[in-house]
Amino acid sequence: MPFSPLIRAVIITFSLFFILACGEKSDHEASSSAAPKTQPQKYPPAYGDAIVTGSIGDASNLLPVLASDSASGDINGLIYDGLLKTDKNLNLIGNMAESWEISEDGLTITFRLRKGVKWHDGHAFTSKDVMFTYQLMIDPKTPTAYGEDYKQVKKAETPDDYTFRVTYERPYAPALISWSFPIMPAHLLQGRDITKSPLTRKPIGTGPYIFKEWQTGQKIILEASPDYFEGRPYIFRYVYRIIPDTATMFLELKSGGLDRMDLTPIQYKRQTNTPKFEKDFKKYQYLSFGYTYLGFNLLDPKFQDKRVRQAIGYAIDKNEIIDGVLLGLGQPANGPYKPGTWVYNEKVTPYPFDPEKAKMLLAAAGWADTDHDGLLDKDGQPFKFTITTNQGNKQREMTALIIQQRLKDVGIGVKVRIIEWAAFLKEFIDKKKFEAVILGWTIPINPDLFDVWHSSKTKPGELNFVSYQNREVDRLIDQGRFTFDREVMKKSYDRIQEILKEDAPYIFLYVAKALPVVAARFHGIKPAPAGIEYNFIKWYVPKHLQKYKLEP
Numbered sequence: 001m002p003f004s005p006l007i008r009a010v011i012i013t014f015s016l017f018f019i020l021a022c023g024e025k026s027d028h029e030a031s032s033s034a035a036p037k038t039q040p041q042k043y044p045p046a047y048g049d050a051i052v053t054g055s056i057g058d059a060s061n062l063l064p065v066l067a068s069d070s071a072s073g074d075i076n077g078l079i080y081d082g083l084l085k086t087d088k089n090l091n092l093i094g095n096m097a098e099s100w101e102i103s104e105d106g107l108t109i110t111f112r113l114r115k116g117v118k119w120h121d122g123h124a125f126t127s128k129d130v131m132f133t134y135q136l137m138i139d140p141k142t143p144t145a146y147g148e149d150y151k152q153v154k155k156a157e158t159p160d161d162y163t164f165r166v167t168y169e170r171p172y173a174p175a176l177i178s179w180s181f182p183i184m185p186a187h188l189l190q191g192r193d194i195t196k197s198p199l200t201r202k203p204i205g206t207g208p209y210i211f212k213e214w215q216t217g218q219k220i221i222l223e224a225s226p227d228y229f230e231g232r233p234y235i236f237r238y239v240y241r242i243i244p245d246t247a248t249m250f251l252e253l254k255s256g257g258l259d260r261m262d263l264t265p266i267q268y269k270r271q272t273n274t275p276k277f278e279k280d281f282k283k284y285q286y287l288s289f290g291y292t293y294l295g296f297n298l299l300d301p302k303f304q305d306k307r308v309r310q311a312i313g314y315a316i317d318k319n320e321i322i323d324g325v326l327l328g329l330g331q332p333a334n335g336p337y338k339p340g341t342w343v344y345n346e347k348v349t350p351y352p353f354d355p356e357k358a359k360m361l362l363a364a365a366g367w368a369d370t371d372h373d374g375l376l377d378k379d380g381q382p383f384k385f386t387i388t389t390n391q392g393n394k395q396r397e398m399t400a401l402i403i404q405q406r407l408k409d410v411g412i413g414v415k416v417r418i419i420e421w422a423a424f425l426k427e428f429i430d431k432k433k434f435e436a437v438i439l440g441w442t443i444p445i446n447p448d449l450f451d452v453w454h455s456s457k458t459k460p461g462e463l464n465f466v467s468y469q470n471r472e473v474d475r476l477i478d479q480g481r482f483t484f485d486r487e488v489m490k491k492s493y494d495r496i497q498e499i500l501k502e503d504a505p506y507i508f509l510y511v512a513k514a515l516p517v518v519a520a521r522f523h524g525i526k527p528a529p530a531g532i533e534y535n536f537i538k539w540y541v542p543k544h545l546q547k548y549k550l551e552p
Contacts, residue, residue, distance in 0.1 A: 056392030080182030
């Protein structure tokens with residue numbers, strides 16, 4: 001169960017599956033095909049019960065500074081808090097900071113912290129924890145993908161236990177939202193090697209849920225924090241079950257073993273329309289805040305000529321993928337932003353499906369079928385490569401197979417390899433041991449592209465794992481992040497989208513719709529631009545409908 005507004009306001013994560021979403025306009029608001037937009041409150045809220053949610057992949061690390069996958073983000077979003085968070089309409093609001101002030105020159109932010117907040121081990125939360133988290137993020141020995149925002153801070157101060165102040169060298173657009181990142185406990189981590197910390201497996205946060213158990217590859221169990229500063233969550237137990245196959249997960253849902261999952265398009269459209277299912281579950285759909293792409297390893301000689309990458313773009317029919325794989329529940333992706341948002345460049349259009357153009361570009365790049373075996377070759381080497389993607393995501397597998405066929409039509413041989421999620425990230429992505437991948441990114445509200453696209457972020461384990469380098473893009477990224485002028489930012493990001501289309505380090509494929517389904521006994525779900533989970537701690541099951549007899 002992704003909890004985007006809590007933790008993804010600032011974090012970009014690899015997505016496992018369909019991502020619950022955020023939007024900016026009314027036409028992106030979450031809606032339900034089987035329920036009114038807001039469930040009528042027939043019964044009063046009640047404490048107790050459990051929710052069992054399904055995921056195709058396990059978490060990798062429950063210390064937020066070290067985690068970059070969505071499964072870990074789902075769990076960390078319930079255990080930790082940032083100083084700020086987003087509300088149902090994606091506005092920044094206070095979280096562990098009660099309020100904040102920005103100086104007239106825009107360079108200094110002073111946060112007033114909540115008093116009385118405690119870590120789950122009973123230790124008091126203070127500004128020392130915020131200072132520690134900041135220092136951890138900028139420490140060159142910290143292996144994190146998220147340190148850049150904090151390196152822009154010129155000075156950090158803790159005037160007292162409940163005040164934290166940061167000053168920037170120059171205007172920095174992502175400054176405020178960067179403090180949505182989870183704060184980590186100084187008293188448990190300071191002076192220690194965080195990569196070996198017990199908190200990577202047994203986290204201790206200040207969030208609405210307390211960690212209880214992690215059975216690797218099977219499940220993670222959390223329980224409601226009775227002392228949470230926003231009030232004790234109504235749902236007592238949260239169980240995150242790992243089921244690496246969506247068909248099996250769906251069977252578990254229908255048999256009562258799960259209360260929530262993300263449906264596949266075929267499940268949503270064709271397998272959930274029975275009277276019993278509609279009585280037992282509520283379905284929702286809205287355009288996700290994430291995209292799926294085909295990414296090339298640009299260190300591989302085959303992909304270093306952009307004409308080859310462009311040719312692959314022309315050879316792929318995105319509409320065929322959207323119709324065949326998503327059953328129409330999505331739309332083409334043309335860049336790293338969500339269609340309809342202010343930062344999206346409407347003038348950038350996708351490569352049209354044009355196999356003949358693809359063949360011309362490949363020929364211009366020196367690829368020809370000299371031995372008449374059906375495959376292009378160059379310097380005696382046939383044009384063959386492997387697309388790797390993660391296990392459990394049938395949409396990506398099907399997308400890979402369609403691309404395989406389309407590339408065969410233009411003389412390129414493709415193999416498809418499916419790898420278990422954790423191994424995929426650790427052994428292939430982090431080590432750059434791939435030729436091409438199909439993956440997805442969740443996109444935070446902050447439009448900054450630094451971590452994924454800047455040339456300085458190409459080291460092993462960092463997020464620019466395709467090794468894309470473009471000086472103009474670097475300059476534009478810096479231009480966009482070091483200004484508060486929305487017009488300047490828009491021009492920078494528009495141009496970046498044009499360059500990314502021209503350079504084609506990714507073939508942006510589609511933005512899918514999020515298709516969550518929740519057991520009907522859960523009340524308090526109020527769809528909004530932020531999705532449905534932004535108010536999870538207010539979900540409840542009326543006493544007479546509770547399935548699990550669990551008392552706090």
